[in-house]
Amino acid sequence: MLEELGTNDQGDMIINIGPQHPSTHGVLHLVITLNGETIKKVEPHLGYIHRSIEKMCESLSYRQFIYVTSRMDYLSSHINNHGCALCVEKGLQIEIPARAQVIRVLMDELTRLASHLLWWGALAMDLGAFTPFFYSFREREMINELMEDTCGARLTMNYIVPGGVMMDLHPDFQRKVKEFLRLFKSKIHEYDDLVTGNIIFQNRTKGVGYISREDAISYGCTGPTGRGSGLSCDIRKLYPYEIYDQLQFDEVIETGGDSWARYKVRVGEMVQSMRIIEQLIDNIPEGEFQAKTKAVLKLPKGDFYTRVETARGELGVYIVSEGGSTPYRIKFRSPGFSNLSALDHMSRGGKIGDLMATMGTLDLVIPDIDR
């Protein structure tokens, strides 16, 4: 074992980044092999917060297990819930009321916006600029308050139930969303001035953490990571769910494959999310927010797989049902897990500082990887 020696025969230094490290955003543990400051190998060690959500779900009913999935990718908890609900609904073949669909999509996009805002601040912080973090949190706070108004919680909302959403929208929701959009648009130039246009930031990200399109497919990179490499992988466009096929929005694709491309994809996605919200906010149909469902849900025997686009990429929910009231086996194909597997490939040959930029633009959320 080379790790036990602290060095290998070529005199390379083996150093731990994490589990308690300021830039791993949680308890990711990377063992990196350095030659000078050049990275030769990155090996993730996982499992520090593995809670075996898949096993937990096996003993929870189809209504109950959805809330657990909020704790996977806590930054897009609503979208995780959405994926699970869609899978259950696919099994039960329930029609979702139009109002519930619109509400779900609106909340999805707000969640995505909040997640990307946090990512933006955290990335800048990883690269040494502290101030942008506070600016992005100011805007994110507004979204959290919107969520709190309607769902009663800020992060793990548990707003989605099979068949619709748990509660109707708050009466102030539309007004507050419009107010948020107006404020956000007036502040967005600061994002360009502080980070996007900053020459140091550009130099830190351009050409860093490169992954080609072929490798991105092979490594299963999805979401902004895949789209930064020119891979069209937006589930909302490719396999539209809910009302995404009726909406006008662009799939942001950059061909650079480096951290800068991934950065631009995410920033572009923020704009697209705003576009979706703007389209929907005045057109929320009246009607029921929840379809009538039985008290105890029982999925028919078989396999069900749904995919949704979380803020980090493609989330797959795979339910194997034996016909009972609890799932027989659940597998979550989490986007972070596949994206992390490409980290070694991306960061080889770079400096330690590059690793931070690569990790930052992969937007790793550790509970999503560990589940």
Next chain:
Amino acid sequence: MGATSLLILTLAAIVFSAGGILVSKIFVKGSQNAQKGQAYECGVPTVGKTWLQLNVGYYLFALIFLIFDVELVFLYPWATVVKEIGWMAFLDIIIFFFILFLGFLYAHKKGALKWM
């Protein structure tokens, strides 16, 4: 005050630092356990020795710095008398910088200025 001031300032620095450390030594009653003595490596025990052979690239900077800084020291006496000497000093410095620049180019071409 003259050169004695250096002695006084050095003493002041030592008194200040040692005083602070002593005060904290007096006040703090530490406990001892095995974990306290471990080096910090993100919560994982450090394995192996830290004092490795480092890449020679790190030391190249020191060497290049040495060369350039010695040249820089030569410039100080020159700088004080530029205005008195006039154009001759200007010619001197151009020749001096030309040689320095050649050395700089050489170091650059050899890749000595690249970080490892």
Next chain:
Amino acid sequence: MTKDELKIKFESLQEGLSFEEGTEWLTINVDPEGFRNFALVLRNNNELHFDYLFCLTAVDWKTHLSVVYHFSSTVFRHEVVIKVKIEKANPIVDTVCDIWRTAEFHEREAYDLLGVEFVGHPDLRRLFLTPDHEGFPLRKDYEDPINMIKL
């Protein structure tokens, strides 16, 4: 290709495939012996071009294990599900991590949690659990008196 077209294509490629009925995507049951060659066909056949392995997992069916692969093509946008049935006593299946790089982590996860041994995997170790952990938590007969709480 649609599901039916894929089925016809697969039937023309290999005799005696067993298809599962009533599924959203074409589901094929494959034996562990022939799986690797079949996987190579999936990846390299120009009309199939399944270059994207988007989910790899295993299911414990008490009597046996089945490893489930979800493939998709980024060119043709069609999907196929491959299920490989393996014995519980001898859970061996060939690795595909040299064909789809993402399988490297997913196979380690399946090994860690379900005990499926992937032959030819370069680094088949525990991923989430500690190296000295005993048992495979996602198997149905797994018991952990300390950490499992029954509600």
Next chain:
Amino acid sequence: MISLEGLTTLLQTWLQNTLGEPWAFAAESVLVGIAAITLFAFLGLALVYMERKVAALMQIRLGPNRVGPKGIFQTSADTLELVMKEGLTADGADKFLFNLAPFMVMIAAMLVLAPIAFARNFQIWDLSIGVLYVAAVSSVAVIGILMAGWSSNNKYSLLGAMRSAAQIVSYELSAGLSILAIVILTGSLRISDIINSQADGWWIIKGHLPVLIAFIVFLIAVTAETNRAPFDLAEAESELTAGFHTEYSGMKFALFFLAEYVNIFIVCAIGATLFLGGWMPFHIGGWDSFNHVMDFIPSSLWFFGKTMFLIFLIMWFRWTFPRLRVDQLLNLEWKYLLPISMVNLLLVTFMAIMGWHL
């Protein structure tokens, strides 16, 4: 505000009259020592408080506001906390060097105080090679940092120390070259001469573009030399957790922390002295009545005002920019700052010989 002007001469005469020559010298020495320590402690508290307030306001926060009015005693409370903390030494560390390093850094910081003119006639030692002395002594600090990083037996510390050594020695060059620009214009290395040469206007105004360029280069170089963001690679917390002082805790850490802020003060004081006239009030050659009004403001106020302005600039950099990567940092020095300051030096020489400066 009591002016510090001439305080030294007054004191000296009074002491000599009352105590006699040898005792007066001893008393003076003690006074200087005490003054230096007080200044150190005060600078540490004040600058850390200022940094936190500046950071807070730029980050739309309030900053410290609980301990004392507007939180001004927050840093004192923090110091107390650091004093009460146990100083740990890692098992594998080289104990002698580990304990020596904070002293080295502190001594280096303290020694640079000697030639700084805080006000008119308020200077510890006006030595004839003042500027060269500053350049020489300020680079001693890097030895302390290297010692700290090397002796900690910690991989992050080692990398941090290596980075910081390469960084400081590189930026030393362009800082030195931009200081030379002023030396050429003044024709003297003595600090008091440099300040007096700015009696009819500060160099940054009199020296036109070349001095402005030298000033900017100086500012960038000293930011890097004091390990401040965006050049804080030696302690880049997102990469090396805390860099060279990862293993330090309690009072020893506090000394590093203090030395960092005192170093900032010193380099800014040097910058203010060289480019902004030190304690010299804002004078415009020929406007005697205007100059006279300016003289009413005490010289110590001018000095500290200018220094604080430069410190504020450096803090502003820190809270705005992302950190450079280590190879980009060296690229900046070797590809941009060094050639520019070399060419700039030629320009200044040319200007000085032609007598184009005012």
Next chain:
Amino acid sequence: MFLKEYFKTIYLTIRSLLKGMKTTGYYFTHQKEIITEQYPEVRPVLAERFKGEVIMPHNEANEHSCTGCQACEIACPNGTIKIVTKNEINAEGKKKKAIDTFVYHLELCTMCNLCVVACPSDAIVMANNYEHSVFDRREFTKVLNKPGSKIMEGIE
């Protein structure tokens, strides 16, 4: 050509850096933009739907509307709720199931709202209280029905 590129880079660099400094400088000088909330003095305004803890509202006559149907207990994913029932004889002399104690484990609760949704008689609701810290964790185990409380008339 090389020199032109060189100076252009310098110009663009300085411009982009100054832009950033302008933004932070703006906030430095505009203190009205500060968003710090000074928590203990200034209490946050909570959303009315904010999920802080589960409570059981009682009316003036110390009556609640919980029938003891255990729907919430079944709906809860964490075993947060335990209902102990007893048989009560009502005015007409019939035996009727009623709650004895409604035990709520706050330390297990994830505020998922499933119990409130499941409740057929709207006996439990989510309250806004969020300051739950106590010195003894046993205090997290709460009994929601008040002592001596009864079920409201007309609720089945």
